[in-house]
Amino acid sequence: MDGTPKLPAFTQKGDYIIGGSFHMHYYLKTVEKNYTSLPEPLKCTGSMDTRELRFSRAMAFAIDEINNSTELLPGVALGYKIHDSCSSAPMAVQGAFQFTNDPSLYKNSKECSAKGRVLAVIGDTGSTTSISLSRIIGPFGIPQVSHFATCACLSDKTQYPTFFRTIPSDQFQADALAKLVKKFGWTWIGVVRSRSDYGNNGMASFLQAAQKxxxxxEYSESITKYDPQSKIQQVAEVIRRFIH
Incomplete structure (x- = not known):
């Protein structure tokens, strides 16, 4: 993991900082490492996800509204540091390190300043990146509130004690899918999932519900958007074989 500090996509100074993590780009730029020189800094690439951009700007707007209110937090200025995780666990982890180890927290003494530090984090959008974030910031007691991470695994407070969300767990989706399959009378099926924490845990929930x-x-195959064409073709052949 590259330890070079990463500038936020959006930032605003304040007495207390709220962190943000959103998938503003679709991909992480892949670079082949030769292990003879320092690796390039992590970079997002691909087209921009305008929905995620709106989410990030909504967070900034909400903080501005709080600061402009004379009733909500009088005498306190909130700031924000919003990072682009580009739907990538490595980038989400790098952002998490920025939230927990910001050089700007340290003054001219050895003591860490109470003001200016990240008190809470909004995000991430995906379950996999939210898990990566939570693993880093959870031990520091930093609350994390996701607006879109639905993996049922994140409800486990022993592993993710500071994680919260504003969207239901995928356990409801898994139960509903199993009941839907049963309603149509499909007793023999194949399933395909994304090869990620979200896909793997979601499929585990569905398989339990389906068994009940x-x-x-018959089969459970996995793919990711980073897979080569040969891997996609392999999964397609499995599906085709059981169709015929």
Whole structure:
């Protein structure tokens, strides 16, 4: 992991800082490492996700509204540091390190300043990146509130004690999918999932629900958007074989 400090996509100074992590780009730039020189800094690439950009700007707008209010937090100025995790666990981890180890927290003494530090984090959008974030900031007792991470695994408070969300767990989705399959009378199916924490945990929940409903799962294949064409073709062949 590159330890070079990463500038936020959006930032505003304040007495107390709220961190933000959103998938503003779709991909992390992949660079082949030769191990003879320092690796390039992590960079996001691909087109921009305008929905995620709106999420990030909504967070900034909400903080501005709080600061402009004379009733909510009088005498306190909130700031924010919003990072682009580009739907990538390594980038989310790098952002988490920025939240917990910001050089600007240290003054001319050895003591850490109470003001200016990240008190809470909004995000991330995906479950995989939210898990990566939580693993880093959780031990520091920093609350994390996700607006979109639905993995049922994140409800485990022993592993993610400071994680909260404003969206239901995927356990409801897994149960509903199993009941839907049963309603259509499909007792023998194949499933394809994304090869990520979100996909793996979500599929585990579905397989448990399907077993309770008496549904047989013939195969469970996984893919990611970074897979080569050969891997995609391999999964397609598995599907084709059982169709025929």
């Amino acid at each position: 409903e008496g549904i047989c799962v």
